[in-house]
Amino acid sequence: MHNDKNLFGVAALFDTPDEIINAAKKVKSSGFKYYDVNTPYPLHGMDDAMGLKSSKMGYVTLFAGFAAAAFILFFMWWTIAISYPLVIGGKPFFALPAFVPITFEFTVLTAVLSTVFGMIAVVFNLPFNSHPLHDTNYMKKVSSDKYGLVIEAADELFEEDKAVSLLKDLGGKDIEKIYYPEKEEHKIFQPRFLVFLAVVAILTAGGTYVTLNKFMYLPPFDFMLNQNKGLAQAKSTFFYDEREMRTPVEGTVARHFIPYAYQSQADTTEVLADPLLPTQKILKLGQEKFLTFCSPCHGDYGDGNSRLMGQFPAGPTLHSDRVTGFSDGRIYNIITNGQNVMPSYARQITREQRWAIINYIRVLQRAQNPKPSDFTDIKEINKESGQNASN
């Protein structure tokens, strides 16, 4: 009846612990390697009887524990000292005693999870519900009150009749031949599975949409939207001046801010001189700020070619004889105070940046009206590097 099936092994049941220990010893001494003992609880002495070496699971725990301890110490140091330095009363960033509790907890957690996962999934190769032993009479007995031994067909010495008679001689009862179960095949793209996928996709997408777009705007999750708070431009019923945004106290000086002493002076040539040297770094800064704040009206090259032409009064060119003749101090005064329709830029551009812009304007002006010596300089530079200036 079972002849067309694949034999897994021959199993026998025993009534007492002593019998099974004896049986295991005999099967081992007969030279079998692929056999197993199944008992409802671990039997003392069975490992010796079967000649099993002691478990090496402890090394997994040891390795995982050390790795976890090293990782979490490094991680805490990195977060507190490097990623987001956390200053607490000027204490050192790497405070080993304060790292001990979490290092300990994380070590234990990782060691436990690695050991258990390693044992179940890697060593035991579980879950394995399609094993041939399952659903046999043998399994039902050893799971409760009998002690069983199974010799597997995979063993080199295995011969069906010999195995049966060996087990019989040892006093085994209920000798059972165990066959591999028929292979069940499951196609991936069967309609039921596709419907299942579609339902999961719709539920996940819909649930996420409702949670993020509807649910989070219902009380109490909307507490930040609906709390009592002052909005920057709103009218206040609480303050006398009806402004929710509070202005600083009269005479407040902001950090890094030095009041400008020449507010009403039209020409500040004598009192203000460029404190910066036209180095490459300063010119870069000047260019960046010029392109941000000045170029919308004065044009990218200071030629008055405004991007806002027609929408706003065009700024004058900076290359006229008049502007070229302005002293550095005068331009500084214009940026700081404004002039005609040009507003003050004192709030947007720092003092250093204003001087850098002035240096850059001088570069632009020089580029429009170069001196003959500028060209020879370029030629000499190109000669030295072996390139032709005309290319």
Add this chain to the structure above:
Amino acid sequence: MTKDYSVELALIEGNPPLRELDDLIAAPIDTRPSHKYNIALAITGGLLLIGAICVGLTFYYGIGMWGNNIPVAWAFDITNFVFWVGIGHAGTLISAILYLLRQQWRTGIARFAEAMTIFAVICAGLFPIIHTGRPWLAGYLIPYPNQHGIWPNFISPLVWDVFAVSTYLTVSLVFWYVGLIPDFATLRDRATNKIKKTIYSVFSLGWRHSNRHWKHYEKVYMILAGLATPLVLSVHTVVSWDFAVAVLPGWHSTIFPPYFVAGAIFSGFAMVSTVLIFVRKVFDMEHIITMDHLEKMNKIILLTGSMVGYAYIIEWFMSWYSGTPFELFTTLNRAFGPYGWAYWIMVSCNVFFPQLFWFKKIRRSIPVTLVIVILVNVGMWFERFVIIVSSLSRDFLPSSWHYFTPTLVDFGILFGSFGLFFTLILLFAKSLPVISISEIKGVLQGAQPSHHGDEHDA
């Protein structure tokens, strides 16, 4: 009266056959719930519902629903948290420390105690989350790379707490599940109902009781016990640092870690006793969870209760010996101030009544034991209340002194946590084997081979 101490006493009365043990332990799972069970579940479920409503009110209106107010920013919430974490300690102590000490009597009660640990830690873990007022933001406590570019402060005791409690819960759960795998396999093989069989197959992972597996299994169980042992001691130590690291008089004390751990084991054993007294009766397991078990637990309660009493005395000594007027004031205020009533409830329940266990007659009397262990639970709840509230209510600045009065919502959540705990216990008792089948079989008389020492003869 002479006793032969060379013969080990039977751990299980009557030494029943193995199959009968299966039937007995699986009986609550296989039978339909009785009327009594349904009534009990209705009561605990009702308590749970009250708690759920109060928690809902808290989330909707905010924690202004509670009596907490500055300076008493921690009150019932943190009291309940520490109380429940403490309850959780007995389970791991029984399953891990007693396992390492080869106390085989633990077998009968270990599974139940472990389950209680898990449920108690679940109850405990809820309170800090509720206390945030915006529990859906609690995820910020977990270190994950986020758009704000910031991390939790790893040198804060409150973050240590998050790690300690979550590690404890995870490790307890894993420990518990590893113990359950062979039992799921046994249940799978005796199940006749197809749905039940499928569920047990999934949870048993296809366990085959193979000796090649038992070898690793026993080793890993030992390793887990070894790792869980320092963990038991660490969790309440870390909880005590929430207080001891602060500079408040009455909190800032180096005795707190051992004092808290002793108190935790004390209250945990009291709770295990309370529940087991009912369980052994209801499920006819009086010969597995025997009088000897209860007596041994009573001895541990006596020991740890005396340790707690010693800590109370040391607190008085330290407040005088430290020479700090604030410390002395706080201690005097605890005993004779506005919360003096709570202090004396605590002292009488924790120190005086457990001393009755010096008498063997009382240790072995179930009604008296039940009364005393319930009093211990009450006393240990008040201990945490006294520590937290009496210190906070009178801080350094007399102008901000404030008498904390709990609201109905406070009580609702406290009762709700008991409802949650006992509901989970009842569901557990009816759906999983409350005694480890594979372990109890291994400690029966005659369960182990008689001559396993002489295999070298041949």
